[in-house]
Amino acid sequence: MSELRELYQQVILDHHKQPRNFKILDDANLKADGFNPLCGDRIHVTLRVEDGVVRDAAFKGAGCAISTASASMMTECLKGKTTEEAMKLFELFHDLLTGKTDPDPEVLGKLAAFYGVREFPVRVKCATLAWHTMKAALENDETPVATE
Ligand code: ZN
Numbered sequence: 001m002s003e004l005r006e007l008y009q010q011v012i013l014d015h016h017k018q019p020r021n022f023k024i025l026d027d028a029n030l031k032a033d034g035f036n037p038l039c040g041d042r043i044h045v046t047l048r049v050e051d052g053v054v055r056d057a058a059f060k061g062a063g064c065a066i067s068t069a070s071a072s073m074m075t076e077c078l079k080g081k082t083t084e085e086a087m088k089l090f091e092l093f094h095d096l097l098t099g100k101t102d103p104d105p106e107v108l109g110k111l112a113a114f115y116g117v118r119e120f121p122v123r124v125k126c127a128t129l130a131w132h133t134m135k136a137a138l139e140n141d142e143t144p145v146a147t148e
Contacts, residue, residue, distance in 0.1 A: 008113035015069035020076050021058040028058075034133030034145040036125050041067035045133045047078070054078045054086055059130060066114075066123050071130035073110055083138050090131045097124045 028046035035042050041063030048056040057075040061068075078086055093111055095101045096118070103112035117127045125147040136145045 005116055008116060011073075011110055011113040012065065012069040015072040016065040019059075019068050019072040021072065022060060023058045024060050025056055025058045027056075030137040030140060032133045032137035032142060032145060034061075034129045034136070034147075036063070036067065036129045036147045038122060038148065039064055039067065039126050041126055041129050043067065043071055043130055043133050045071070045130065045137050047134070047137050049083060049138070052082050052084075054081050054083065057134075059133075063129070064126055066117060066126040067129050070114060070127045073113075074130045074134060077109065077111060078134065086138060087135065090135050093131055094128060097127055 024044065025046040025048055028048050030047040030049055031045060033044050041061070043059055043061035043063060045057070045059050047054055057078040059071040059075055061071070077089060081089065092101070092108060093114070096103055096108065096112070097114060099118050103115040105112045114127050117123045129147055132147065133145045136143070
């Protein structure tokens with residue numbers, strides 16, 4: 001597991017240093033804001049959903065390494081998924097971090113990298129902030145999301 005853990009840490013660091021889809025979509029039709037007061041992470045998620053499929057996803061904001069890397073990987077994972085698949089992925093990711101399931105790289109892909117975060121309960125909110133915010137966007141709920 002230690003080799004895997006190192007690989008996971010590299011993935012998280014890479015996404016922290018070079019966040020993917022770090023922008024605001026001009027043609028977004030869904031959006032939401034999230035805030036994690038415990039850590040100070042702020043995020044703005046924009047999505048373009050057409051015919052029930054996430055065509056594009058992006059985020060902007062300022063947060064710690066975990067929250068930024070999580071948001072970055074989330075936007076990559078969402079593209080091309082149906083909104084149902086996106087919601088399912090939210091549940092799987094949430095279960096992974098709250099210790100309900102073991103990581104299944106076949107289902108979660110790179111997202112399994114966040115497995116180690118479950119050992120740091122305070123960080124779980126950092127890792128799930130983007131996902132809660134994405135869920136609010138999909139549900140068209142523009143009330144800002146707070147993890148507390
Ligand atoms: Zn954080």
